[in-house]
Amino acid sequence: MSTTTPSPAPRSTRNPLRAIARIPFGWQVLIGLVLGVALGLVASAIGPGSGEEGANWLTTTLDTIGTAFVTLLKALVPPLIFLAIVTSIANLRKVTNAARLAWKTLLWFAITSLIAVLIGIGLGAITSPGANSSVSADAAQASDTQGTWLDFLIGLVPSNFLGIEGSAGDDGSVSLSFNALQILVISIAVGIAVLSVGEKAEPFLKITGSALEIVQKLLWWVIRLAPIGTVGLLGNAVASYGWDAIGQLGVFVADVYIGMLLVLLVVYPILLRTSGLSIGSFFRGVWPATSLGFVSRSSLGTMPMTQTVTERMGVPRHYASFAIPLGATTKMDGCAAIYPALAAIFVANFFGVPLGITDYLLIVLVSVLGSAATAGMTGATVMLTLTLSTLGLPLEGVGLLLAIDPILDMGRTALNVTGQSLVAVIVAKREKILDQRAYDDSVRTSFAEIQADQKAEADAFAEVEAEVAEQEAGAPAPDALADPAAHAAGGERRTEAAEAARPQA
Structure with missing residues (x-):
């Protein structure tokens, strides 16, 4: 006796919320x-x-x-x-x-x-x-x-x-x-x-x-x-x-x-x-x-x-x-x-x-x-x-x-x-x-793309933070007065990572 394996349901059918999320945010608002x-x-x-x-x-x-x-x-x-x-x-x-x-x-x-x-x-x-x-x-x-x-x-x-301002109602509520x-x-x-x-x-x-x-x-x-x-x-x-x-x-x-x-x-x-x-x-x-x-x-x-x-x-x-x-x-x-x-x-x-x-x-x-x-x-x-x-x-x-x-x-x-x-x-x-x-x-x-861009930027920032922290843990902290360039290097690399992660298209 042969059995037929049912074909998997389309992804949008399996998860309707995910299908809705793929609709551009502007169109979601227009539908609303x-x-x-x-x-x-x-x-x-x-x-x-x-x-x-x-x-x-x-x-x-x-x-x-x-x-x-x-x-x-x-x-x-x-x-x-x-x-x-x-x-x-x-x-x-x-x-x-x-x-x-x-x-x-x-x-x-x-x-x-x-x-x-x-x-x-x-x-x-x-x-x-x-x-x-x-x-x-x-x-x-x-x-x-x-x-x-x-x-x-x-x-x-x-x-x-x-x-903050407070006001009293006629019923005594605030x-x-x-x-x-x-x-x-x-x-x-x-x-x-x-x-x-x-x-x-x-x-x-x-x-x-x-x-x-x-x-x-x-x-x-x-x-x-x-x-x-x-x-x-x-x-x-x-x-x-x-x-x-x-x-x-x-x-x-x-x-x-x-x-x-x-x-x-x-x-x-x-x-x-x-x-x-x-x-x-x-x-x-x-x-x-x-x-x-x-x-x-x-x-x-x-x-x-x-x-x-x-x-x-x-x-x-x-x-x-x-x-x-x-x-x-x-x-x-x-x-x-x-x-x-x-x-x-x-x-x-x-x-x-x-x-x-x-x-x-x-x-x-x-x-x-x-x-x-x-x-x-x-x-x-x-x-x-x-x-x-x-x-x-x-x-x-x-x-x-x-x-x-x-x-x-x-x-x-x-x-x-x-x-x-x-x-x-x-x-x-x-x-x-x-x-x-x-x-x-x-x-x-797309609203989802905006959030994806933010997540990519946050991930890139966190990656550089971890790398900088690892390097700083193995080396003495630079003196800001003696070497301001070294002191600012970590911050500059963080800024560069954030800029690099920003969407370009």
Whole structure:
């Protein structure tokens, strides 16, 4: 009796999770977007449920998934800001033109923000979005989260070393939150102190560097959940806000997205071309960060991905580790430029308040100088209230726009993170520190490949560490004062190994 041996199942059948992992991360996010919209429409068709808030089971499920994803991101943001900023400032001691790089970075932040806000003002002046809206005046209400220049200045002063704030609820419960702007101030102060202390700070830097690697690894694990979080976030947005709110504010929504597309697809390519950079290489390289920013609605949560793709495009690590964390807290072409400009014009149109040339100049000033105010909270509410209060417009206008804010915030954050990477690439190119070959070859967008590159770099670094340690164990330690070249040899070999392991294609 003969027996037939069944042919082995395809590898993708044996391990479906591995097959899913082979799908490029950008495509995973796009699949999540499609599923999120589809499930959101199904949830809307089901109708209200019997819960306290009238949400049906599907809407509740989508909200839970999306909220859990955002909560995980937020939990890792405070240590990420502190460790990244301290480490990046400390790394500047290795750069001879650190002050010039910092100044050029801030200058380009301001230039791109200025262009973005001018586009927003132009669209608002042409379309008058508030006059063409059918939203009811009953929706007008001041936001609980407000920002003024005084609040911004006071917010710069840390209330405690960790930047943590507590608030008591009506039921007696106490909730904790963090102020990213205060953490940023603390981190900059600690980084400058590290530079001042010098060699005695080396043990501290080793701890912070190791802790940063651990936090970033944790954040990478959370980022892997982004496609699932996309389903929950977008599905809940569609189910909760529906298309009615978008229809009532259709001109405003169209203006915001048209403005962002003009910056993304017209302004950024022009800046790249004038800097002698390939447009296609940039957008292929930055796509993982752009797509993750669209989903997560958090520039800070996307920061590790933004820094990774920026380094893969040839920006030196010592500069990327400074520019990207700084940009994640202050570089907001979407939240702090286009959106507040259009929102201010909308509110003025809606309440019949005429705007003069002085008001438009104030919008420009607030948008270019006040973008750091958005670092304290998620979203652009703080920046919007700051703009409205500066112009003397009714703060109740914020309530008119809250219903569609999550939908707008996706596009705003995607533009933010793309602009952060753009500035780093342009400055690196103009300062002649960009690896042009790596930039031209930045064609891979697979999440798995990004992690493989990081693992290869870590393995190469560990191999050289072991070799150096073995050699040093058999020879007396060199005197740094007597032979500084020998003293630095180990560090130089480590740096060379890390650079050699970086992807070149």
